[in-house]
Amino acid sequence: MNIPSSTVAEAIASANRDRAGALIGYLPAGYPDIDTSIEAAVALAENGIDVIELGLPYSDPVMDGPVIQEATQTALAAGFRLRNGFEVMAAITARVSIPVVFMSYWNPIVQYGVERFADDIVAAGGAGLITPDLIPDEAASWIAASDRAGLDRIFLAAPSSTPERLAQAVETSRGFVYAVSTMGITGARLDVDSAAKSLVARLRASGATSTCVGLGISSADQVREVLAYADGAIVGSALVKALTTGGVSAVAETAAALSAGTRL
Amino acid sequence: MSLRDELGPYFGEYGGRFVPESLIKALDELDAEYTAAKTDPVFQAELTALHATYTGRPSIITEVPRFARHAGGARILLKREDLNHTGSHKINNVLGQALLARRLGKTRLIAETGAGQHGVATATAAALFGMECVVYMGEVDTERQALNVARMRLLGAEVIPVTAGSRTLKDAINEALRDWVANVDTTHYLLGTVAGPHPFPVMVRDFHKIIGEEAREQVLALTGRLPDAVTACVGGGSNAMGIFHAFLDDADVRLVGFEAAGEGVDTPRHAATITMGRPGVLHGARSYLLQDEDGQTVESHSISAGLDYPGVGPEHSWLADIGRASYRPVTDSEAMDALRLMATTEGIIVAIETAHALAGVLRLGEELGPDSVILVNLSGRGDKDMVTIGNYFGVIDREAEQV
Numbered sequence: 001m002n003i004p005s006s007t008v009a010e011a012i013a014s015a016n017r018d019r020a021g022a023l024i025g026y027l028p029a030g031y032p033d034i035d036t037s038i039e040a041a042v043a044l045a046e047n048g049i050d051v052i053e054l055g056l057p058y059s060d061p062v063m064d065g066p067v068i069q070e071a072t073q074t075a076l077a078a079g080f081r082l083r084n085g086f087e088v089m090a091a092i093t094a095r096v097s098i099p100v101v102f103m104s105y106w107n108p109i110v111q112y113g114v115e116r117f118a119d120d121i122v123a124a125g126g127a128g129l130i131t132p133d134l135i136p137d138e139a140a141s142w143i144a145a146s147d148r149a150g151l152d153r154i155f156l157a158a159p160s161s162t163p164e165r166l167a168q169a170v171e172t173s174r175g176f177v178y179a180v181s182t183m184g185i186t187g188a189r190l191d192v193d194s195a196a197k198s199l200v201a202r203l204r205a206s207g208a209t210s211t212c213v214g215l216g217i218s219s220a221d222q223v224r225e226v227l228a229y230a231d232g233a234i235v236g237s238a239l240v241k242a243l244t245t246g247g248v249s250a251v252a253e254t255a256a257a258l259s260a261g262t263r264l
Numbered sequence: 265m266s267l268r269d270e271l272g273p274y275f276g277e278y279g280g281r282f283v284p285e286s287l288i289k290a291l292d293e294l295d296a297e298y299t300a301a302k303t304d305p306v307f308q309a310e311l312t313a314l315h316a317t318y319t320g321r322p323s324i325i326t327e328v329p330r331f332a333r334h335a336g337g338a339r340i341l342l343k344r345e346d347l348n349h350t351g352s353h354k355i356n357n358v359l360g361q362a363l364l365a366r367r368l369g370k371t372r373l374i375a376e377t378g379a380g381q382h383g384v385a386t387a388t389a390a391a392l393f394g395m396e397c398v399v400y401m402g403e404v405d406t407e408r409q410a411l412n413v414a415r416m417r418l419l420g421a422e423v424i425p426v427t428a429g430s431r432t433l434k435d436a437i438n439e440a441l442r443d444w445v446a447n448v449d450t451t452h453y454l455l456g457t458v459a460g461p462h463p464f465p466v467m468v469r470d471f472h473k474i475i476g477e478e479a480r481e482q483v484l485a486l487t488g489r490l491p492d493a494v495t496a497c498v499g500g501g502s503n504a505m506g507i508f509h510a511f512l513d514d515a516d517v518r519l520v521g522f523e524a525a526g527e528g529v530d531t532p533r534h535a536a537t538i539t540m541g542r543p544g545v546l547h548g549a550r551s552y553l554l555q556d557e558d559g560q561t562v563e564s565h566s567i568s569a570g571l572d573y574p575g576v577g578p579e580h581s582w583l584a585d586i587g588r589a590s591y592r593p594v595t596d597s598e599a600m601d602a603l604r605l606m607a608t609t610e611g612i613i614v615a616i617e618t619a620h621a622l623a624g625v626l627r628l629g630e631e632l633g634p635d636s637v638i639l640v641n642l643s644g645r646g647d648k649d650m651v652t653i654g655n656y657f658g659v660i661d662r663e664a665e666q667v
């Protein structure tokens with residue numbers, strides 16, 4: 001098989017050469033409205049974020065805590081449609097040079113059509129997809145489509161995953177493996193679980209070369225702490241909260257403050 | 265091949281495990297424990313003893329000739345799951361899973377509930393086994409099933425009203441899944457219907473199949489033959505799978521599930537998932553689903569909290585596709601009329617969920633004719649619904665009396 005090289009893995013590797021590691025920022029498409037969500041994502045790129053994770057609002061987000069739930073439900077209530085997600089993606093990629101990936105629950109992708117979804121990510125200049133409720137065991141159609149389209153695909157690994165499942169996550173992921181820092185859902189936490197450190201070590205032992213830690217990271221100190229052992233740190237709720245309370249300028253400030261944690 | 269041998273994780277193209285990786289270990293452990301328990305005489309003896317001395321099994325069947333007069337004269341037999349301890353079929357599954365949870369060393373049970381019957385049964389098992397219990401319930405449902413909220417609290421459970429989304433069963437399941445992801449080490453998620461990720465659909469079905477096994481013998485003993493049709497209401501589909509399963513290979517026995525049509529399937533306010541939905545993924549499994557073009561779940565509506573769910577168990581989707589079972593919609597008002605008819609002709613007040621099956625049977629009886637025998641799963645009793653029933657008929661009766 002002709003596995004394409006990964007733009008996301010390259011961005012993460014480059015951040016690890018120049019700095020302590022990569023910072024990945026999550027924001028939902030269409031929140032608080034389409035235009036602001038584009039400006040906020042561009043602000044991430046301008047303030048030290050290495051990869052943008054663009055969330056597609058979904059009616060039943062079981063991996064998300066209250067902050068992201070409220071944002072994505074607001075977007076849906078305002079009439080967000082899946083096609084708007086591709087418009088937002090295209091508008092962002094036209095203005096930034098860092099990779100942008102979607103984060104989407106599985107049913108919207110199934111209904112859109114897996115192949116069509118892959119094609120439209122490519123057309124919008126996107127780099128790939130994170131799938132929080134799709135395990136590799138159920139992902140045959142997405143693995144085929146992403147191989148064909150040359151897209152990155154990011155599966156999750158949990159502290160409870162067996163060695164066999166970690167190996168599977170490493171083997172099937174491209175771009176990075178998403179190491180879930182704690183047994184929980186998204187939301188800022190005071191201390192990032194120590195389980196994350198041993199999970200990253202176990203992933204490396206399984207052959208992972210690009211591992212990013214997410215769930216609960218909300219400060220530059222936590223970013224620094226995570227980058228001491230992982231290739232990247234993923235921040236979501238803290239950025240969404242900033243967008244809710246202070247708009248695009250607050251997102252810019254928060255991203256800049258978080259990126260201090262990537263300095264050597 | 266026998267239709268009774270399906271073991272999951274797939275039923276045709278339905279089922280599977282579409283959940284966060286964090287839950288896979290717990291699902292694997294549950295699957296292994298359940299598989300071992302199936303052939304473990306100690307487990308089976310424990311469950312059988314509980315059913316005999318606590319649940320009150322076997323439940324009886326009751327023939328209802330005065331009601332049947334309104335159903336084309338068909339012979340109608342009720343499988344009385346309403347007489348179980350806690351008042352519905354839900355206890356069958358709860359005791360099975362609670363025993364498994366104890367074997368897995370879990371000390372905390374969480375559950376979703378719509379009508380509150382599953383929550384009450386779970387709170388009951390937690391009290392019996394000395395476990396902590398948290399029940400998630402949509403805020404709308406805590407209001408319309410207030411009696412069951414009080415029962416759960418008296419039993420020592422914490423009831424958490426869910427204010428997200430449609431504030432009904434779907435959102436309670438989301439919240440329970442989030443809790444489980446965060447507390448999976450100590451906690452068993454005691455899912456209350458034949459939905460969710462594998463092994464829940466098969467396991468919950470197996471804990472309920474005693475309903476059909478008993479009823480098949482009871483109907484044979486009473487009538488000397490198999491029924492022409494076996495029927496039940498369908499929310500997630502647990503009471504229906506429970507009574508269908510023993511009859512799956514009896515090709516001449518029709519299996520008919522009745523879905524909640526709310527204000528009508530020609531309106532947006534219904535919960536008729538198989539009738540009106542299309543395949544998709546929700547709550548960990550691929551199945552029929554009420555959803556929009558983008559795959560966003562559409563809010564369901566039913567007067568019955570236990571049927572007010574936009575999904576359905578994957579085995580039902582498969583049985584519908586292969587034509588082994590059929591699913592028909594029943595509106596709020598048809599169900600309420602059937603509820604009152606059963607009360608006034610037979611002295612049995614049923615749950616509003618169950619009333620959907622009764623309404624369906626009134627029509628089915630007309631179709632099958634006076635020589636037919638129809639078995640209905642009487643899934644629960646109506647005590648919890650007395651406020652809703654009173655308000656509903658209060659209005660209607662006052663108007664009727666004035667005429």
Ligand SMILES: Cc1ncc(COP(=O)(O)O)c(C=O)c1O
Nearest residue numbers: 381499500501502503570643644
């Ligand atoms: C009495 C009764 N019947 C039926 C149902 C519907 O569930 P299921 O379709 O899983 O049997 C409920 C659910 O709350 C119930 O309480």
